[in-house]
Amino acid sequence: xxxxxxxxxxxxxxxxxxxxxxxxxxxxxxxxxxxxxxxxxxxxxxxxxxxxxxxxxxxxxxxxxxxxxxxxxxxxxxxxxxxxxxxxxxxxxxxxxxxxxxxxxxxxxxxxxxxxxxxxxxxxxxxxxxxxxxxxxxxxxxxxxxxxxxxxxxxxxxxxxx
Amino acid sequence: xxxxxxxxxxxxxxxxxxxxxxxxxxxxxxxxxxxxxxxxxxxxxxxxxxxxxxxxxxxxxxxxxxxxxxxxxxxxxxxxxxxxxxxxxxxxxxxxxxxxxxxxxxxxxxxxxxxxxxxxxxxxxxxxxxxxxxxxxxxxxxxxxxxxxxxxxxxxxxxxxxxxxxxxxxxxxxxxxxxxxxxxxxxxxxxxxxxxxxxxxxxxxxxxxxxxxxxxxxxxxxxxxxxxxxxxxxxxxxxxxxxxxxxxxxxxxxxxxxxxxxxxxxxxxxxxxxxxxxxxxxxxxxxxxxxxxxxxxxxxxxxxxxxxxxxxxxxxxxxxxxxxxxxxxxxxxxxxxxxxxxxxxxxxxxxxxxxxxxxxxxxxxxxxxxxxxxxxxxxxxxxxxxxxxxxxxxxxxxxxxxxxxxxxxxxxxxxxxxxxxxxxxxxxxxxxxxxxxxxxxxxxxxxxxxxxxxxxxxxxxxxxxxxxxxxxxxxxxxxxxxxxxxxxxxxxxxxxxxxxxxxxxxxxxxxxxxxxxxxxxxxxxxxxxxxxxxxxxxxxxxxxxxxxxxxxxxxxxxxxxxxxxxxxxxxxxxxxxxxxxxxxxxxxxxxxxxxxxxxxxxxxxxxxxxxxxxxxxxxxxxxxxxxxxxxxxxxxxxxxxxxxxxxxxxxxxxxxxxxxxxxxxxxxxxxxxxxxxxxxxxxxxxxxxxxxxxxxxxxxxxxxxxxxxxxxxxxxxxxxxxxxxxxxxxxxxxxxxxxxxxxxxxxxxxxxxxxxxxxxxxxxxxx
Numbered sequence: 001x002x003x004x005x006x007x008x009x010x011x012x013x014x015x016x017x018x019x020x021x022x023x024x025x026x027x028x029x030x031x032x033x034x035x036x037x038x039x040x041x042x043x044x045x046x047x048x049x050x051x052x053x054x055x056x057x058x059x060x061x062x063x064x065x066x067x068x069x070x071x072x073x074x075x076x077x078x079x080x081x082x083x084x085x086x087x088x089x090x091x092x093x094x095x096x097x098x099x100x101x102x103x104x105x106x107x108x109x110x111x112x113x114x115x116x117x118x119x120x121x122x123x124x125x126x127x128x129x130x131x132x133x134x135x136x137x138x139x140x141x142x143x144x145x146x147x148x149x150x151x152x153x154x155x156x157x158x159x160x161x162x
Numbered sequence: 163x164x165x166x167x168x169x170x171x172x173x174x175x176x177x178x179x180x181x182x183x184x185x186x187x188x189x190x191x192x193x194x195x196x197x198x199x200x201x202x203x204x205x206x207x208x209x210x211x212x213x214x215x216x217x218x219x220x221x222x223x224x225x226x227x228x229x230x231x232x233x234x235x236x237x238x239x240x241x242x243x244x245x246x247x248x249x250x251x252x253x254x255x256x257x258x259x260x261x262x263x264x265x266x267x268x269x270x271x272x273x274x275x276x277x278x279x280x281x282x283x284x285x286x287x288x289x290x291x292x293x294x295x296x297x298x299x300x301x302x303x304x305x306x307x308x309x310x311x312x313x314x315x316x317x318x319x320x321x322x323x324x325x326x327x328x329x330x331x332x333x334x335x336x337x338x339x340x341x342x343x344x345x346x347x348x349x350x351x352x353x354x355x356x357x358x359x360x361x362x363x364x365x366x367x368x369x370x371x372x373x374x375x376x377x378x379x380x381x382x383x384x385x386x387x388x389x390x391x392x393x394x395x396x397x398x399x400x401x402x403x404x405x406x407x408x409x410x411x412x413x414x415x416x417x418x419x420x421x422x423x424x425x426x427x428x429x430x431x432x433x434x435x436x437x438x439x440x441x442x443x444x445x446x447x448x449x450x451x452x453x454x455x456x457x458x459x460x461x462x463x464x465x466x467x468x469x470x471x472x473x474x475x476x477x478x479x480x481x482x483x484x485x486x487x488x489x490x491x492x493x494x495x496x497x498x499x500x501x502x503x504x505x506x507x508x509x510x511x512x513x514x515x516x517x518x519x520x521x522x523x524x525x526x527x528x529x530x531x532x533x534x535x536x537x538x539x540x541x542x543x544x545x546x547x548x549x550x551x552x553x554x555x556x557x558x559x560x561x562x563x564x565x566x567x568x569x570x571x572x573x574x575x576x577x578x579x580x581x582x583x584x585x586x587x588x589x590x591x592x593x594x595x596x597x598x599x600x601x602x603x604x605x606x607x608x609x610x611x612x613x614x615x616x617x618x619x620x621x622x623x624x625x626x627x628x629x630x631x632x633x634x635x636x637x638x639x640x641x642x643x644x645x646x647x648x649x650x651x652x653x654x655x656x657x658x659x660x661x662x663x664x665x666x667x668x669x670x671x672x673x674x675x676x677x678x679x680x681x682x683x684x685x686x687x688x689x690x691x692x693x694x695x696x697x698x699x700x701x702x703x704x705x706x707x708x709x710x711x712x713x714x715x716x717x718x719x720x721x722x723x724x725x726x727x728x729x730x731x732x733x734x735x736x737x738x739x740x741x742x743x744x745x746x747x748x749x750x751x752x753x754x755x756x757x758x759x760x761x762x763x764x765x766x767x768x769x770x771x772x773x774x775x776x777x778x779x780x781x782x783x784x785x786x787x788x789x790x791x792x793x794x795x796x797x798x799x800x801x802x803x804x805x806x807x808x809x810x811x812x813x814x815x816x817x818x819x820x821x822x823x824x825x826x827x828x829x830x831x832x833x834x835x836x837x838x839x840x841x842x843x844x845x846x847x848x849x850x851x852x853x854x855x856x857x858x859x860x861x862x863x864x865x866x867x868x869x870x871x872x873x874x875x876x877x878x879x880x881x882x883x884x885x886x887x888x889x890x891x892x893x894x895x896x897x898x899x900x901x902x903x904x905x906x907x908x909x910x911x912x913x914x915x916x917x918x919x920x921x922x923x924x925x926x927x928x929x
Contacts, residue, residue: 054894055767056873056883057880058882059877063877066877073872073894074874075874103875104875105876107874
């Protein structure tokens, strides 16, 4: 898998001394294939290494299956299949599962790799209209942190409502 | 509504509200039980002051609680009801059928108000308004109380003067009933007075009724007090003395005065206007006339008019003040020593037990590893002992949690008793409902889901089962129909029977009706057994009645009954004898949380099938498979068994991966026997409510008790699974919903049959 586009900023110092007067929102960035995505960090309850996931026959293709996290049943979704950038679910050594709280259950989001936390200023977030074309409910905007990466910011609620 | 949303960010206020609603529900349930008991008593022509009091107290508490929480509709209703009940316990109105009806309607209204508060239903505003109107009407009928000459008794005028209106009423009623009056003087130690008094009350209860108790103001000192207790009883003085007597108790009979001279302290009720009691005010116009023309306006003689003079008497205000709180405050305290627990919390505990079971498994494995090692022999012995102790305690804990989830079936039976009463009144069919085994316990979640199906069954029994009175007399049955509701435990199951002594179900009529409605082919119908014919009533769209009554007969109901019971892992059976009656039997697992399953393997995946819905498992002999109307079937014990390959049903053919793991070992290929023949497979015969389907699986793994967990909302669209469970090794196994799969398979059999049918007709062939 080509991960060349995943930019791991070496210069964390630049972020650290960032101007505290500005409102910053924290995002967790991760890879789906070769693209970098991010969600607000507050929506993530936990990051897990993959546990055995049992496939659920007849479920939507984006459902990887169910797993048990300390006795709690978690439905795992494959965002790549949800976004139609992959046809099969692949779990690698770098894969992680982000646990998020949906209204009535806990959902696990399967991602290929967790990158880092970005603290974005309002100026670093472009509205979803910046992408042009058809507006997707789950796209919250585009993040352009100072290290030059481009993050597709996700809005998770519409994904649960399906 | 908002207070039930999702359980997140609940403030303390929301929690208190939630508790209020659940406490209110408990009180309403108790109210319903008391009313049913009262109904029984009144049917026998009696009355029970204590029950009326209980009902009054319950409503009083509801009123207090609901106004505290701003539940206006509930507090408004409680207020009116309280007035009615007050009139009732003071004998100002009679416990008539009409009044009982109103009380039962009020319980229903409370139920709906509570449902509305959970957001399950709209607020029953119109219903409550009508009810309030009706309650007001009854209040118009209240009469005064005929004076009874207390003067005949040697009673202390001071005591008579401080009797509350209720006490006066009870005294009067008891004297009218010819009971004797006793006066007890009892010394109480101040620091034990509460418990000692309760004890004395309990001892007195079998003999009679305590009318009142007052401090005498004599015989006491700094640490004790003397009470005078007035008791009405049928028991002779000597017996009473033996039963209650003690060193500090003096009992004497209150003697009658020879002449009964007029006494200035006679109740002032004599001066009241005559009661508009039985003079036609029950009708609308009569009531209106009474309102407009009757010279002394009868609308509600305010209770304080009646009570005022004795209260105004300044005889002993102090003891009055002392007694009041004990009676009133008690009613606001919670009655039982119980804790209400959200069932989700119990589920959480059960999950932890599940986790511990996995730890236990690991300990067992560790023991296996060290047991062979000579050097570690001591460690192995210790580990073994620890493991055994762990296991024992874990089982106890599991059983303990399961026990907590259990509630008596009486919870739902009480509700049914109310419904039976209501329906039988509406339809003029007298029904005697006999309940046994209401103490039988079952999982809380099951109880909640049971009330609808049972209600359908009982409605059917009343509407279709029990005949009209004339018809019953004609065939020599007692005019009053009987419905028996029996519950008992049978192994790991609870059995509930609904039995009526009505006309029974005629299989021939059922088959006819089914043919008319196109549910069965005429040719198939001939081959149906009696049992199969009776089972047709569970088919969607079946009914034998042509008229649609408000009860049932709409052709819906029994199929829902079967579906709902099936969802709980239960089955329904019918037996019926024409002219004698019908019995429906529901068999349910005791708990939903833990079920026994058979683990099976299909295409490398493990699934759990609830044992409750498995008839048996047999070796799959492909040579016996016949193709019948496009479907694979086996002949099993003389009956046709449709087959379904679980791998095809679940779309698992071809790909063999069942569990995703980062370092997944390649899944084992299915076992191939050394002879090179195809591996042996099995047929698991699923049986839910008389419907059978054989599921073909690759391997039987074994039987296991599992803790079942619901799948999340995001999998709500997936059919065929009842939930999932942990299998150990952190792996999750899916639990098959046998009822749903069987229905699905049989439905597709129906489609296949139609497809096969049509070409034959086209070919002009005769059937």
